[in-house]
Amino acid sequence: MSKILSPGVAAPEFTLHTTIDQTLSLSELRGNPVILAFYPADWSPVCSDEVTLYNEVLPEFRKFGANLLGISVDGVWCHAAFAQHRNLHYPLLADFEPKGAVAKQYGVYREKEGTSERALFVIDKNGIISWSYLSPVAENPGADGILEALETLGK
Amino acid sequence: MKVPITVDDHIEGDLNAPFTLVEYGDYECPFCEMVSPIIKRVQKHFGKQLTFVYRNFPQTEMHPYAEIAAEAAELAGSHGHFWEMHDLIYENQEALSLELLFELVEKLGLSRTDLKNTLENKTFEKKIRNDFNGGVRSGVNGTPTFFINDLRYNGSFEYDELISALNHTII
Numbered sequence: 184m185s186k187i188l189s190p191g192v193a194a195p196e197f198t199l200h201t202t203i204d205q206t207l208s209l210s211e212l213r214g215n216p217v218i219l220a221f222y223p224a225d226w227s228p229v230c231s232d233e234v235t236l237y238n239e240v241l242p243e244f245r246k247f248g249a250n251l252l253g254i255s256v257d258g259v260w261c262h263a264a265f266a267q268h269r270n271l272h273y274p275l276l277a278d279f280e281p282k283g284a285v286a287k288q289y290g291v292y293r294e295k296e297g298t299s300e301r302a303l304f305v306i307d308k309n310g311i312i313s314w315s316y317l318s319p320v321a322e323n324p325g326a327d328g329i330l331e332a333l334e335t336l337g338k
Numbered sequence: 339m340k341v342p343i344t345v346d347d348h349i350e351g352d353l354n355a356p357f358t359l360v361e362y363g364d365y366e367c368p369f370c371e372m373v374s375p376i377i378k379r380v381q382k383h384f385g386k387q388l389t390f391v392y393r394n395f396p397q398t399e400m401h402p403y404a405e406i407a408a409e410a411a412e413l414a415g416s417h418g419h420f421w422e423m424h425d426l427i428y429e430n431q432e433a434l435s436l437e438l439l440f441e442l443v444e445k446l447g448l449s450r451t452d453l454k455n456t457l458e459n460k461t462f463e464k465k466i467r468n469d470f471n472g473g474v475r476s477g478v479n480g481t482p483t484f485f486i487n488d489l490r491y492n493g494s495f496e497y498d499e500l501i502s503a504l505n506h507t508i509i
Contacts (some may be wrong), residue, residue: 232480238399240474270399325479327340 185290187302187317194219194306195288199276203259207252207274210310216249216336217306218329221291223298223320225257225265225275233301233323238271240326247333249305252276256283256298291317305332339488341472343391346465348420350381351389357504360391360485362473365408365427366401366434367481373495374428380500388504392424394469395481403434405466410439412462413453419446 188194194217198208209217222233234253237244244251254276257265262275278285278299286292286299293300303324305314314332318324343349343358361377363370381390394412396404407427414423426442427434443453456462473483477490484491484500487507493499 235397235400236474236479239397239470243471243474272399323479325477326474327477330475 185287185292187290187300187315188304188312190312190314192312194304194310194312195285196310197276197285197288199254199278199285200259201274201276202263207276209306212250213310214308216247216308216313216333217304218244218249218251218333219289219304219306220251220253221286221289221299221302221304222253222255223293223296223301224255225261229301229321229323234265234271234275235269236323236326238269238273240330241272243326243330244333247337249333254278254285254299256286293320303329305329305336307336339485339490340476342488343389348392348415348424349389350391350421352386353389355387355389357384357388357507358391358485358487359388359504360393360488362393362395362469362478362481362483364394364396364401364404364481365411366404366431367397368431369495370482371428371431373482374425376495376497376500379497380504383501384504393473394466395473395478395483396466396470397481403436403439406436406457407434407439408466409456409460409462410443410453412465413456414443414446414448417446417448419448422446 194209196209198206201207237251251273256278258279259277262277266275283292283299291300291302301318301320303316304312307313313336316324316328381388394408396408398405411420411423411427414420423442423446430438440450440453444450486504491503493503
């Protein structure tokens with residue numbers, strides 16, 4: 184597997200569906216920090232804890248002006264049902280077709296499982312990766328690392 | 339754990355006890371409910387050697403009653419009845435509702451009006467949020483999360499395992 188992109192590298196641009204008729208490009212968010220949270224799958228227990236935790240911590244992320252994006256290889260309908268069920272207030276991107284293409288660009292694709300890793304990136308307002316973290320796949324990485332990275336950006 | 343235990347915490351036991359067990363909990367979380375009687379047994383086992391601290395970690399988007407239950411417990415706490423309310427909520431978690439919180443408050447001899455005002459004004463919102471944010475900074479990623487003597491405990495919530503983890507803590 185390729186290696187997870189490190190700090191200092193420009194975050195690869197992407198355009199992915201957030202809903203059936205809407206897409207989002209990373210470059211649209213230039214000017215503000217972006218948190219990119221790759222997770223293996225909608226509905227699986229650990230991911231669910233992780234996405235719901237980030238949903239709760241959203242006000243803290245927003246204090247730094249940061250936009251949070253969840254991303255997995257699930258399709259838009261799956262994301263829609265999942266987001267509704269968990270009452271999520273941030274977009275989930277469908278890295279669905281070609282499957283895992285963005286995860287591969289960021290070095291966080293698991294070929295064997297056909298899903299992304301559980302990985303976090305904090306991208307600064309200029310589109311440069313300022314922090315990245317590869318979590319054990321079965322572990323919810325929490326939000327402390329993200330908040331520390333956002334704090335460092337502000338300095 | 340990034341936020342040290344202070345007198346502002348809900349503390350059962352002596353601050354200088356050799357063992358401290360801090361729980362980040364959510365009153366609507368079924369796992370917190372499950373672990374609640376186990377903590378009681380752990381406390382009984384260690385007696386005065388153990389101090390137990392409870393901090394709020396309500397996951398409000400998932401649990402509609404988590405925050406108001408926390409407000410109700412904090413209100414009870416401001417009248418010296420925190421632990422009774424904490425225990426009552428967990429014991430009755432299956433029936434958790436707005437009305438239940440009013441009934442429990444009344445049971446403790448507190449006024450329904452006080453609870454009504456507390457919920458309307460979100461009197462304890464800042465304290466609850468501080469608990470939550472401190473938890474996030476310490477890496478709390480769900481409930482319940484425990485810290486033994488400030489170190490995160492990652493084991494199971496079974497009685498025997500908690501006892502053994504506390505026994506293995508180097509003072």
